Amino acid sequence: MKVGVDSVLLASAANFNKPRNILDIGAGTGILSFAAAQRTDAPITAIEIEKNAFEQCRENAELNKLQNRVNVLHISFQEFLKKNYLKFDHIISNPPYFEKSLKPENTARALAGHSESLPFEVLAKGVSEIMTEEGVFSLILPFDKASKFEQICNKYGMICRYKLTVYPKINKNPNRMILEFSFKKQTLKTEKIIIRESDTNLYTNSYKELTKDFYLNF
Secondary structure: OOOOHHHHHHHHHOOOOOOOOEEEEOOOOOHHHHHHHHHOOOOEEEEEOOHHHHHHHHHHHHHOOOOOOEEEEEOOHHHHHHHOOOOEEEEEEOOOOEOOOOOOOOHHHHHHHEHHHOOHHHHHHHHHHHEEEEEEEEEEEEHHHHHHHHHHHHHOOOEEEEEEEEEEEOOOOOOEEEEEEEOOOOOOEEEEEEEEOOOOOOEOHHHHHHHHHHOOOO
């Protein structure tokens, strides 16, 4: 489970507004948590169900001297909801989203990628229960699943306030969407970004500008 464009995009595009605390659901190896630590001063709770990813996330926190700011927990979101007593100002997630597709043989990758481990309904309902009234929920999804997830969030009182449509190349259809939800109704802001140039396959200037804080070299 290497660092991918999805996590870098979400880490860069999330609109952090001086949150008092942050929750990273399905932290994986920790990229979103560490990016949040780079962009904010808030303490971060990172939860991860898969044991190897959890251990890697905890090790990465120590290597980056963030163990005092990023609290890494080996727990599912469902179990976390039963034990948690906090409300969070910002919740961020790159959730599992494959449904009824061929699962990889590797159990860890299956847990990371397939939504049976964290159904959209469970994710949306759970977030609505532990997000503050002024809170924000940021996530990235496949483009064709974004509308369904938005409908589920609306059912639990969360309204979409931001959409970033992601195109892999200029002449390609969009394949990802970053969404942000809050409880307060606001004017929806929409943007788009293209990842690579069609002719050279190099990153576009707009992608470089958005993600510049997280790349050493382009």
